Amino acid sequence: MIKFGTDGWRGIIARDFTFANLEKVSLGLAAYLQEKYRNGAVVVGYDCRFLSDRFAETVAEILLKSGFDVYLPEKFVPTPYVAFAIKKLNAIGGVMLTASHNPPEYNGFKFIPDYAGPALPDVTDRLEQLINSEAKPAKREPGRKLTLNLEDKYILHLINLTGLNPGQGLIVIDPMYGAGQGYLEKILGDFGYNLYTLRNYRDPLFGDGMPEPKKKELQPLVEEIKRRGADLGLALDGDADRFGVVEGERLFTANEILALTYHYLLESGRGGDVARTVPTTHLLDKMARANGYEVIETPVGFKYIGKAIREGAVLGGEESGGLSIAGHVPEKDGILADLLAVKIREYFKKPLSQVLEDIYDRYGRVYSRRDDYKTTPEQKEEILKRMSSLKLTEIAGEKVVRVSRIDGVKWELQRGGFVLVRASGTEPVFRIYGEAETSAKLDSLLNEMKILLLGTVRTVL
Numbered sequence: 001m002i003k004f005g006t007d008g009w010r011g012i013i014a015r016d017f018t019f020a021n022l023e024k025v026s027l028g029l030a031a032y033l034q035e036k037y038r039n040g041a042v043v044v045g046y047d048c049r050f051l052s053d054r055f056a057e058t059v060a061e062i063l064l065k066s067g068f069d070v071y072l073p074e075k076f077v078p079t080p081y082v083a084f085a086i087k088k089l090n091a092i093g094g095v096m097l098t099a100s101h102n103p104p105e106y107n108g109f110k111f112i113p114d115y116a117g118p119a120l121p122d123v124t125d126r127l128e129q130l131i132n133s134e135a136k137p138a139k140r141e142p143g144r145k146l147t148l149n150l151e152d153k154y155i156l157h158l159i160n161l162t163g164l165n166p167g168q169g170l171i172v173i174d175p176m177y178g179a180g181q182g183y184l185e186k187i188l189g190d191f192g193y194n195l196y197t198l199r200n201y202r203d204p205l206f207g208d209g210m211p212e213p214k215k216k217e218l219q220p221l222v223e224e225i226k227r228r229g230a231d232l233g234l235a236l237d238g239d240a241d242r243f244g245v246v247e248g249e250r251l252f253t254a255n256e257i258l259a260l261t262y263h264y265l266l267e268s269g270r271g272g273d274v275a276r277t278v279p280t281t282h283l284l285d286k287m288a289r290a291n292g293y294e295v296i297e298t299p300v301g302f303k304y305i306g307k308a309i310r311e312g313a314v315l316g317g318e319e320s321g322g323l324s325i326a327g328h329v330p331e332k333d334g335i336l337a338d339l340l341a342v343k344i345r346e347y348f349k350k351p352l353s354q355v356l357e358d359i360y361d362r363y364g365r366v367y368s369r370r371d372d373y374k375t376t377p378e379q380k381e382e383i384l385k386r387m388s389s390l391k392l393t394e395i396a397g398e399k400v401v402r403v404s405r406i407d408g409v410k411w412e413l414q415r416g417g418f419v420l421v422r423a424s425g426t427e428p429v430f431r432i433y434g435e436a437e438t439s440a441k442l443d444s445l446l447n448e449m450k451i452l453l454l455g456t457v458r459t460v461l
């Protein structure tokens, strides 16, 4: 049984993610595309993972035989570049072979429809139906196999969109052995920055780690910044749709980068409504309301954020590391987010940490955190049951003013904070998210929820 999670179908290579299963999935996709289009082109990209290029060939062959033209790159490419190519080529969709930031033993299949952002559930539900009923596409006159070569156009688009100007200073770049290699170097090098790049070659084992721009995995970048006295560090995840920004030893969270980007858009006359997922910081809400704009709250998944951007939001993002802005594809783009960090420093003429202090001075300080807990499927069921039966009027002494069930359960608190609990759709974990106006309050909120929820359930981690 093939299931599409938060972001496509993912599985362990050779156990679930096999050539046989991928053929089934590709036949289902071809049948789906035949239902919707008579003909057209599909972009098929792949990351640096084990066998990703071969998996891409398999998908391409089936689509070609089903009568569609296929654009294939000559080497690995970032996910946002595939989305950009779909838009630029007026393609009917795209496939990206990637398991994003998952551990090395995973691979994945992500379908991006013609709107150039992650597929929404109406699309993935139909796809799942066709795949699991082993639907076969009709044989058609084979399509043409074409080379995807739009890097320069993508780079130019990012330069125009961010409005970068020539600058100075030393930036350390960390593509984490992933598919974003080369892009930031090309752009920032041309704008006069001094650059040093680490983990800049393909390693399907990701140096025995995970290509996820989080604290533990970004330690080599932090050390390199210190060693070289660099001004800034910019990282990308395995398929470059997520980002990591480091100044000195300070690693910015995605919530902080979203607030910085929104501040920049508001101050530079590009304000508008903002879209965020349920667990993402409410600092964005305060900023929007103070400036007369609306907030669109969605379930977790950039697919929903992409939709909101298509419908007019100027910025959309997720605490998990997704960001895009109006004028770009409605897909998260780590390269864009990293370039915006450079642009924000240039625009305000100060370090990001100082710009963030200005934001807190104006809108109020917030502390946010997410704690992940590994569970077995049985434990997950038990926690889910417990979660839906909790009837809380207060958490850690804070009055609950609203309970929402957009995704998991979210308890909104009197002084603007919140606690949210949900099961991940990409990993075997439970996530407890919280936000409060002091760090001590945040700790007590998360601790209390942990005890309430996990109580006697023995977690693996």
Ligand SMILES: O=P(O)(O)OC[C@H]1O[C@H](O)[C@H](O)[C@@H](O)[C@@H]1O
Residues within 6 Å of the ligand: 006, 007, 100, 300, 301, 302, 303, 318, 320, 322, 423, 424, 425, 426, 427, 431
């Ligand atoms: O919390 P999860 O369901 O594991 O999802 C975490 C993240 O996974 C993927 O990266 C998706 O593209 C994101 O949209 C999502 O936020």
